[in-house]
Amino acid sequence: MFETLAKAEGDKILALMGMYRADPRANKLDLGVGVYKNQKGETPIMSALAKAEQWQVANQASKSYVGLAGDVGFNDAITTLALGEGYDKSRVRTQQAPGGSGALRIVAEMLAGAKPGATIWVSDPTWANHIPTFTSAGLVIKHYPYFDAATGQVRFDDMCEALSAMPQGDIVLLHGCCHNPTGANLTGEQWQKVGDLLLERDLLPFIDIAYQGFGDGLEEDAAGLRHLASRVPELVVALSCSKNFAVYCDRVGAAILMGRNAEEADKAISQLALVARKSYSMPPNHGAAVIRHLLETPALKTEWQDELEAMRMRMLTLRQGLASALRQHSNSDRFDFVAQHRGMFSRLGLSPAQVDSLREEHAIYMVGDSRINVAGLPDDGLDELAAAIVATL
Ligand code: LMR
16 A cells, blocks of 8 residues: 555645754754753753652643543643633633644634635745645645735735735634744734725634743733634634643643634534544543642742743843844845844855755754744854854855
């Protein structure tokens, strides 16, 4: 049977991880996969999380099945974190999912079941894995303009023009915060305008929120999502805990559905549960149970918030440091956008050949579209890095 298969090309971000690991050079620098790193280049377990985990191990009485929706306490806590205290509980339903990617997949499949052949509009560019995930779930992909590579800014007028022309009932994927791969985000005013257009065109917003707390703060990063939730009749969300709780390999995420009313929300979540049952059945419990305990324990929640805030501030400082080193070396403001962007990523605007040359000659690893992971920047090596980048120009 297998002889009929062609070798799959594989995901570029994950392939880069493999190349980096195999590189024997001691001075290698990983600015590839979106994983937070501290000053030592490590991705530690957050201290509040480790404490919650100890509690979970000491108190878990059974490993029997939990259910298709996962841990309902986790679902409540994480939905409140995303939507805020005041959301309309009567028409919002949440299902735990295996990471944000798992949530993207099951929600997409549920939508494809609701409207076979439905179109989802994604930003140009978007996270590379959005496209295969949605396509294999049965959605048709179209792109709306989003990023101006020359200026590093959002092409907001072009985005609005595209939204105004979208057929009624289409789905629009929006990054809740910390746009991946560009780092260029919508302002509060722009979220309002997007809300107007979604309503006007009767479009369904699908929010991917994977970096809450990495951009402008926990509350600030959810403001766009909350604004839409307060206005539109229906909304779907794929949420990831991988980054802001640093539980990457535990696979913790959630799918949140907001229906027009309780009855429609119940129908939608029942379909979502069916999709999960048909693919992986039940989500992994451990990470979600740990996060539930953390969020339900005020002292641990505060400790986690402080740690998250320190991570956010570190990324901001690194952004400013790199922008200023690049300004000096290039003798121009070409890279000033690095300091304005938010979250883990920025796209430097280098060509694939320049990205290859940085990897081959300087052991600097970044994704082929010149996306860098800001958290991977070396605190004491920004000058050297900027010199290498400018040398390739
Ligand atoms: C990334 O964009 O690097 C992360 O979201 C990790 C991944 O799975 O691609």
